[in-house]
Amino acid sequence: MGGTEHLTVQREGATLVLTLNRPEAKNALSLPMLVGLYDGWVEADEDDTVRSVVLTGAGGAFCAGMDLKALSGKGMEGQQYRDRLKADPDLHWKAMLRHHRPRKPVIAAVEGHCVAGGTEILQGTDIRVAGESATFGLFEVKRGLFPIGGSTVRLQRQIPRTHALEMLLTGRPYTADEAARIGLIGHVVPDGTALERALAIAEQINACGPLAVEAVKASVYETAEMTEADALKSELERGWPIFDTADAKEGARAFAEKRPPVYRRA
Incomplete structure (x- = not known):
């Protein structure tokens, strides 16, 4: 079972649980996290005893998007991770589910911040559960950036276009209730119980053929x-x-x- 310092991998029966594990930075994306994520998707695909995957975050947050220090070339620690990215320049897009679709169902369990790159990864998952205080949004335009993780393509195919454009063009935050109302997520649960609900859904899937x-x-x-x-x-x-x-x-x-x-x- 794989994992890195920023991505933990656990088994819960037939479910593989991938946890974004950088709580001090609200699980902002880092190279170790992206490498661990990609390896987790591969493990789930290749292990026939895995029937579902749950993606969640540590420390009361899901993912606050790309680490802007890392984006400027700082903080991409670990030569082994840089070597992995050099060997496969598409690795980060596969990790973020932009260029890879796992064959097993993927359930997102969201608490706290799920914004920018976090909302982009979310769009690559199949079933989505969030705590009632979770926050969603694509903030890139507010920083003069482009949500290049797939959102200008995927979001309008997953929710009504008017809502997709508002989220993309305003860069404003969305509550869990609003995200559910526009169809971005499927379940809103009490804070701290998103993982429990996601694992319960996974168990229902695991019982099927x-x-x-x-x-x-x-x-x-x-x-x-x-x-x-x-x-x-x-x-x-x-x-x-x-x-x-x-x-x-x-x-x-x-x-x-x-x-x-x-x-x-x-």
Whole structure:
């Protein structure tokens, strides 16, 4: 199991928990954090015993975005991390889920600040839970910057365009309730319980057939920009093979026998 000084990795049953761990800086992005994140996504993809991923932050914050000192060339400590980035110049975009989509469901558990790059990473997750005092927003324009982590593309596809443009162009903060109202997040829970709720959702996913879960997620994203006719064709191509799996037969058998199914990814 991987991890770095700014990113911890833990297992909770079949769920891999990735924790942004730089609380003194509200978990602002650093090179060690980005390398750890990327390695965490790879671990989740490659380990068939992992059925879901929860992404959260330590110390009552999710992520305050890019460390501006790091952006100016300072604070990118660790030669081993610089070597990793040099070997794969796209690594930071994969870490932020801009150029990588994990095949397992990713649930965000947000407390406190989730702004700028934090809101950009959030858009790469599948299910989102936030504490009631959480704060969201894309502050880049207020600093004369551009939200280049994917927000000008993704946000308008995830929430109504009028809300996307307001968030992008004003750079103002959004409360958790407002973020839920416009559809950026799915659940608002009491402060300090976002991780608990995210893990509960993960457990529900983990109880389902893993091949079916991964195929459903893939189909949703693959068909998002297709015409309805092409999307329905693609859905059949993804879906029909699932019915021929041993897991599908086990699901039906377990239902008939009134017992929990035992899925084997087969």
